[in-house]
Amino acid sequence: KAGVTQTPRYLIKTRGQQxxxxxxxxxxxxxxxxxxxxxxxxxxFLFEYFSETQRNKGNFPGRFSGRQFSNSRSEMNVSTLELxxxxxxxxxxxRDRDRGREAFFGQGTRLTVV
Amino acid sequence: AQSVSQHNxxxxxxxxxxxxxxxxxxxxxxxxxxxxxxxxxxxxxxxLKYFSGDPLVKGIKGFEAEFIKSKFSFNLRKPSVQWSxxxxxxxxxxxxxxxxxxxxxxxxxxxxA
Numbered sequence: 001k002a003g004v005t006q007t008p009r010y011l012i013k014t015r016g017q018q019x020x021x022x023x024x025x026x027x028x029x030x031x032x033x034x035x036x037x038x039x040x041x042x043x044x045f046l047f048e049y050f051s052e053t054q055r056n057k058g059n060f061p062g063r064f065s066g067r068q069f070s071n072s073r074s075e076m077n078v079s080t081l082e083l084x085x086x087x088x089x090x091x092x093x094x095r096d097r098d099r100g101r102e103a104f105f106g107q108g109t110r111l112t113v114v
Numbered sequence: 115a116q117s118v119s120q121h122n123x124x125x126x127x128x129x130x131x132x133x134x135x136x137x138x139x140x141x142x143x144x145x146x147x148x149x150x151x152x153x154x155x156x157x158x159x160x161x162l163k164y165f166s167g168d169p170l171v172k173g174i175k176g177f178e179a180e181f182i183k184s185k186f187s188f189n190l191r192k193p194s195v196q197w198s199x200x201x202x203x204x205x206x207x208x209x210x211x212x213x214x215x216x217x218x219x220x221x222x223x224x225x226x227a
Binding site: 003 | 122148150156158159160163168180204206212214215216218219220
């Protein structure tokens with residue numbers, strides 16, 4: 001069973017540009033959530049999607065947006081990149097029927113903003 | 115406010131030593147509790163989880179954790195660590211009906227062979 005797949009694995013962008021990251025969840029999983037991981041702030045929640053609807057949003061500026069498609073694949077977009085957006089962006093998927101609500105994480109996309 | 119505190123940021127142990135990593139949380143309502151591990155260069159993996167029942171839960175690789183509701187704690191333990199346990203460990207909580215995890219800042223464990 002394939003795990004959560006995130007593409008690309010690495011990205012280098014310039015300040016002011018925008019970027020789109022992609023996440024393919026485990027087959028059968030309908031919930032996708034995104035996290036930003038940095039050495040200083042740790043793992044911080046960005047958004048949560050289920051059936052193409054955003055169910056929850058973290059405390060990030062409006063430059064961070066996301067969406068989910070009918071096949072449960074998800075994308076997140078960051079516009080007008082800032083140096084502080086450099087981070088590892090993690091996607092997690094869940095079946096949404098498990099009592100334990102366990103999330104399975106991808107390997108992440110490492111974004112560097114220069 | 116919702117938060118998770120991990121008391122130890124860096125821990126260094128010798129092989130065969132016992133491990134206990136502290137985790138306390140602040141969250142209104144019923145919670146699910148998790149410990150995730152991130153080995154060098156790898157993705158986050160679930161070690162164990164608690165959502166109800168026996169407060170002592172056992173996970174993979176000999177890890178266990180005890181949920182003490184009165185203390186809002188979910189400490190991770192392992193009686194005898196191995197060099198291969200070198201990793202970063204994250205405690206996390208979420209509420210019923212959401213996949214919004216609140217993570218602790220992580221504990222970097224280094225086990226000396």
